[in-house]
Amino acid sequence: MASLILQQLVNAATIGAIYALIALGYTMVYGVLRLINFVHSELFMLGAYFCYGLLALGIGGIGPAPAFGVTIAFFAVFALVGSVGVTIERVAYKPLRSATRLAPMLSALGLSLFFQSAVQLIAGPQPIQFPSIFPSARLTVGGAVFTTTQLLIVVLAVALMLLLATFVSRTRLGVLVRAVSESPRTSALLGIDVDRAISLIFFIGPGLGGLGGILYSSYYGIMYPTMGTIVGLKAFTAAILGGIGSIPGAMLGGFLLGFVEVVGTALLPVVSHGLLGTDYRDIFAFVVLVGVLIFRPTGLLGEQISEETMVYKRDY
Amino acid sequence: MASALVAQSRSPVGRRLVGALALAAVLVLLLMVPHAGLYYVRLADDVLIYTLLGFGLNLVIGYAGLLDLGFVAFYAVGAYTYALLASPQFGIHLPFLVILPIGAALAACFGILLGIPVLPLRGDYLAIVTLGFGEIIRILLNNMDAVTGGPQGVMMIDAPRLADYALISPRSFYWLLLGLCAVIGVLVLRLENSILGKAWAAIREDQDAARGIGIDTVRVKLAAFAISASIGGLAGVIFASFQRYVSPESFTFNESILIVLIIVIGGVGNILGVITGAVALIVLPELLRGVAQYRMMAFGFTLAALIILRPQGLVPRSFGPVRLLRWLLAS
Numbered sequence: 001m002a003s004l005i006l007q008q009l010v011n012a013a014t015i016g017a018i019y020a021l022i023a024l025g026y027t028m029v030y031g032v033l034r035l036i037n038f039v040h041s042e043l044f045m046l047g048a049y050f051c052y053g054l055l056a057l058g059i060g061g062i063g064p065a066p067a068f069g070v071t072i073a074f075f076a077v078f079a080l081v082g083s084v085g086v087t088i089e090r091v092a093y094k095p096l097r098s099a100t101r102l103a104p105m106l107s108a109l110g111l112s113l114f115f116q117s118a119v120q121l122i123a124g125p126q127p128i129q130f131p132s133i134f135p136s137a138r139l140t141v142g143g144a145v146f147t148t149t150q151l152l153i154v155v156l157a158v159a160l161m162l163l164l165a166t167f168v169s170r171t172r173l174g175v176l177v178r179a180v181s182e183s184p185r186t187s188a189l190l191g192i193d194v195d196r197a198i199s200l201i202f203f204i205g206p207g208l209g210g211l212g213g214i215l216y217s218s219y220y221g222i223m224y225p226t227m228g229t230i231v232g233l234k235a236f237t238a239a240i241l242g243g244i245g246s247i248p249g250a251m252l253g254g255f256l257l258g259f260v261e262v263v264g265t266a267l268l269p270v271v272s273h274g275l276l277g278t279d280y281r282d283i284f285a286f287v288v289l290v291g292v293l294i295f296r297p298t299g300l301l302g303e304q305i306s307e308e309t310m311v312y313k314r315d316y
Numbered sequence: 317m318a319s320a321l322v323a324q325s326r327s328p329v330g331r332r333l334v335g336a337l338a339l340a341a342v343l344v345l346l347l348m349v350p351h352a353g354l355y356y357v358r359l360a361d362d363v364l365i366y367t368l369l370g371f372g373l374n375l376v377i378g379y380a381g382l383l384d385l386g387f388v389a390f391y392a393v394g395a396y397t398y399a400l401l402a403s404p405q406f407g408i409h410l411p412f413l414v415i416l417p418i419g420a421a422l423a424a425c426f427g428i429l430l431g432i433p434v435l436p437l438r439g440d441y442l443a444i445v446t447l448g449f450g451e452i453i454r455i456l457l458n459n460m461d462a463v464t465g466g467p468q469g470v471m472m473i474d475a476p477r478l479a480d481y482a483l484i485s486p487r488s489f490y491w492l493l494l495g496l497c498a499v500i501g502v503l504v505l506r507l508e509n510s511i512l513g514k515a516w517a518a519i520r521e522d523q524d525a526a527r528g529i530g531i532d533t534v535r536v537k538l539a540a541f542a543i544s545a546s547i548g549g550l551a552g553v554i555f556a557s558f559q560r561y562v563s564p565e566s567f568t569f570n571e572s573i574l575i576v577l578i579i580v581i582g583g584v585g586n587i588l589g590v591i592t593g594a595v596a597l598i599v600l601p602e603l604l605r606g607v608a609q610y611r612m613m614a615f616g617f618t619l620a621a622l623i624i625l626r627p628q629g630l631v632p633r634s635f636g637p638v639r640l641l642r643w644l645l646a647s
Contacts, residue, residue: 030440036440036443091624092620092624095624096623096624096627099627099628100627100628101439101440102383102580102584103580103623103627105443106573106576106577106580106619106623107619107620107623107624108620109573109577109619110577110616110617110618110619110620110621110622110623111616111620112616113570113612113615113616113619114613114616114620115616117610117611117612117615117616118613120612121609121610121613229569233447233451233569236444237448240444280455280459282451282455283452283456286448286449286451286452286455287448287452289444289445289448290433290445290449290452293437293441293444293445293448294433294434294437294445297437297441
């Protein structure tokens with residue numbers, strides 16, 4: 001029993017770390033622009049495809065890749081997906097900053113369709129086996145069996161999050177980002193180049209999302225053009241759960257959602273005496289989403305917003 | 317375009333003539349559709365179904381200003397109501413005209429069911445909860461195999477009968493849908509100008525001020541959800557009776573997004589906009605068939621471009637059907 005619980009905890013931490021990494025992109029963008037960046041789920045998918053492409057180019061075949069190549073691929077994917085993110089912001093969001101809030105959300109959805117079909121066209125609609133880029137030895141700790149891939153995913157994701165946290169709280173550029181997300185108008189008055197900070201956010205967020213795509217695909221060993229949709233929605237749920245706009249919140253929300261999902265899926269058939277099967281796995285995220293928004297819309301670590309209107313107080 | 321038309325016909329009489337001719341041309345076109353090829357009739361049926369859905373969603377998004385990204389749930393409720401009450405699934409075979417109001421009423425109940433918990437939410441938060449609601453309904457349909465047939469859906473649904481006449485061909489559905497669109501269109505237009513419509517506009521523009529002048533925001537919002545959902549339910553019943561097969565595949569998140577895009581690209585809060593949007597977004601992918609493999613890519617690109625270039629939609633909000641008629645016919 002204890003080993004079973006430990007086993008599920010390891011699984012939850014793995015998927016939770018990936019959700020958290022993707023949730024960061026949603027939360028950072030929302031924090032500054034008050035915009036649900038629906039194209040983020042496609043950038044997550046692009047990350048996996050870019051990585052696959054780079055590895056295929058670099059070592060002339062797909063097999064267990066050398067550590068050096070994988071490291072290079074990680075940096076390259078971060079830069080590539082980040083650049084795509086910045087371009088999207090320039091082309092699709094910037095012209096709409098003064099339009100209704102609905103417009104950028106929908107142009108993002110249009111772009112999302114565009115990226116999905118573009119990838120389908122280039123790489124084909126069928127799922128592609130993802131190379132095992134991490135060593136996948138089996139480890140047994142206290143009866144729980146897990147792979148080194150899982151371990152590396154958690155370690156890498158947590159390292160990236162710590163890096164981001166340090167960047168945001170310790171560096172000059174991080175201060176810039178925090179100032180702009182606190183209040184773009186005041187930051188502009190104080191002489192901060194707001195557009196530059198926004199570009200920076202649209203570089204880091206999607207970059208991390210792209211790396212999340214690599215981790216996700218190497219965990220499940222597969223990638224396909226529509227993989228972003230459901231994972232994106234779950235990561236967004238994680239961002240809401242933690243409190244949208246809050247960077248530590250997104251991290252906490254990701255792990256928590258992974259936990260709820262894995263444990264919930266494992267318990268559901270037992271609790272309902274086999275009536276409800278594991279098919280209901282995807283429903284947990286949405287039930288959590290609806291529940292959090294109705295009972296605690298600010299999320300766990302969210303900023304205080306006025307209850308009545310759900311509008312950030314500082315907007316007034 | 318408008319200025320060009322005006323310039324062409326400076327004299328009031330000529331102006332009126334051009335307007336009347338344009339109106340007559342549209343009417344003749346609507347009457348001619350059933351005589352065109354089957355492909356075009358099917359396309360017209362699609363446009364009409366989405367127009368109907370657009371009318372429904374427009375009540376919530378356009379009039380009341382509540383962003384609903386899970387509208388397809390009500391469409392699914394209507395479709396499954398017909399599918400389960402008129403198929404061998406449970407051996408129930410109720411007539412079409414009985415199920416039509418049941419489907420609409422059931423969808424309205426779901427509308428209120430969704431409406432009550434989301435009353436305090438607005439903007440993005442509302443959008444996300446409704447999105448989650450739509451997905452939950454789809455996952456339930458997909459997994460409650462005993463009731464809904466799971467991913468296989470419900471097959472062999474009865475063809476609807478009106479009196480002694482069985483509606484089977486796309487042509488007969490064209491007339492049914494055209495009639496229904498006209499009725500709902502007039503209804504929605506009357507609602508827009510009613511006291512309820514004015515209350516929706518007040519909530520949309522400033523909820524606190526609306527409450528301040530004594531509008532019962534709870535009742536008014538629930539009315540928007542219920543009426544909009546019931547229109548979605550109607551469209552669902554007709555969809556199921558037309559396809560004679562339903563499965564959860566037809567009610568994905570992308571479908572909800574398509575309906576939102578229809579009303580936003582057409583022009584939000586405007587019936588003419590909904591019609592324009594439905595025609596544009598259903599016909600556009602067909603036109604793109606020429607570039608078959610790039611079709612969805614081009615479609616996505618065009619959608620994004622349309623929103624970026626014209627965020628307020630193709631038809632301005634103020635340019636409603638009444639103004640169109642006046643503009644066409646009066647000097």
